[in-house]
Amino acid sequence: MKIVRDLPSLRAARAELGPLALVPTMGALHAGHLSLIAAARREAPRVAASIFVNPLQFGPQEDLSRYPRDEAGDLAQLEAAGCDLAWLPSVEVMYPPGRATTIEVLGPSEGWEGAARPGHFRGVATVCAKLFSQTGATVAVFGEKDWQQYQVIRRMVADLDLPVRIVGGTTVREADGLAMSSRNRFLDPAARALAPRLHRAMQAAAAAMLAGTAPATALAEARQSLTAAGFGVDYLALVEAETLRETDKAPGRLIAAAKLGTVRLLDNIAVGAG
Numbered sequence: 001m002k003i004v005r006d007l008p009s010l011r012a013a014r015a016e017l018g019p020l021a022l023v024p025t026m027g028a029l030h031a032g033h034l035s036l037i038a039a040a041r042r043e044a045p046r047v048a049a050s051i052f053v054n055p056l057q058f059g060p061q062e063d064l065s066r067y068p069r070d071e072a073g074d075l076a077q078l079e080a081a082g083c084d085l086a087w088l089p090s091v092e093v094m095y096p097p098g099r100a101t102t103i104e105v106l107g108p109s110e111g112w113e114g115a116a117r118p119g120h121f122r123g124v125a126t127v128c129a130k131l132f133s134q135t136g137a138t139v140a141v142f143g144e145k146d147w148q149q150y151q152v153i154r155r156m157v158a159d160l161d162l163p164v165r166i167v168g169g170t171t172v173r174e175a176d177g178l179a180m181s182s183r184n185r186f187l188d189p190a191a192r193a194l195a196p197r198l199h200r201a202m203q204a205a206a207a208a209m210l211a212g213t214a215p216a217t218a219l220a221e222a223r224q225s226l227t228a229a230g231f232g233v234d235y236l237a238l239v240e241a242e243t244l245r246e247t248d249k250a251p252g253r254l255i256a257a258a259k260l261g262t263v264r265l266l267d268n269i270a271v272g273a274g
């Protein structure tokens with residue numbers, strides 16, 4: 001596996017390797033990321049992964065400084081997973097002084113994570129556009145776990161005619177249903193024990209909706225049971241899968257963000273064909 005940290009080395013590696021599928025990450029890799037590497041290997045002859053904790057997508061009160069980092073462990077996992085190229089730009093390489101361009105995707109970025117984290121999707125879209133352009137990837141793989149992000153990137157690529165195909169990877173879960181996430185390591189044992197209830201409550205709400213319960217009723221019940229269990233529910237909503245607009249009938253995507261202590265969990269599932 002080639003490890004590159006500056007643009008001239010990336011360009012040379014790209015020329016040598018040929019068509020690439022890219023998996024953008026912020027590191028602290030887990031089995032969810034590795035499933036995206038495996039998906040990428042099915043999409044193109046060579047696979048690149050980027051590791052970059054993107055300051056532009058973190059608000060001033062957010063956890064940029066304590067975001068988990070483990071470069072040596074990440075590189076070992078990428079190598080073992082059959083990754084051909086690791087792109088590890090520094091903040092200075094990604095954002096040299098004088099930078100004046102950002103990308104703003106409206107539509108699917110409005111609401112939910114976009115409302116909870118103002119400016120977040122501007123940072124995500126900007127860095128992803130740069131990663132696509134830097135690597136020249138023909139395919140990029142994103143986890144469905146961050147459903148809204150996945151739709152924002154699809155929208156951006158369609159709107160800007162970017163020459164990259166976006167592929168989604170299904171959410172990898174722990175045995176008890178908790179969606180894997182780098183931030184799960186911050187759950188204390190009591191919170192870790194409660195955490196799978198989020199997915200269970202979502203599954204119950206989805207099953208109720210498919211059995212004919214009005215979404216508003218099913219969602220209110222799920223919210224109430226989660227709040228009683230100790231979750232701070234930020235949102236739990238049925239939305240149109242691509243636009244992220246709230247809807248009152250399935251099919252759709254059930255999306256949620258809920259806090260346990262200081263850890264914010266995200267999850268989503270399809271309801272019907274959503």
Ligand SMILES: Nc1ncnc2c1ncn2[C@@H]1O[C@H](COP(=O)(O)OP(=O)(O)OP(=O)(O)O)[C@@H](O)[C@H]1O
Nearest residue numbers: 025026027032142143145146171172180181182183
């Ligand atoms: N459990 C998972 N299953 C599949 N893909 C995942 C999973 N968790 C993250 N991903 C995907 O991996 C890519 C990189 O995500 P990132 O590095 O932010 O990891 P993360 O675990 O989501 O971290 P965070 O704690 O910030 O949510 C994204 O496309 C994300 O959707």
Ligand SMILES: CC(C)(CO)[C@@H](O)C(=O)[O-]
Nearest residue numbers: 024025026054124127146
């Ligand atoms: C796509 C991404 C790597 C952009 O920084 C990040 O938002 C993430 O890890 O999901």
Ligand code: BAL
Nearest residue numbers: 026057058120146149
């Ligand atoms: N997986 C989304 C990256 C973030 O939380 O900033």
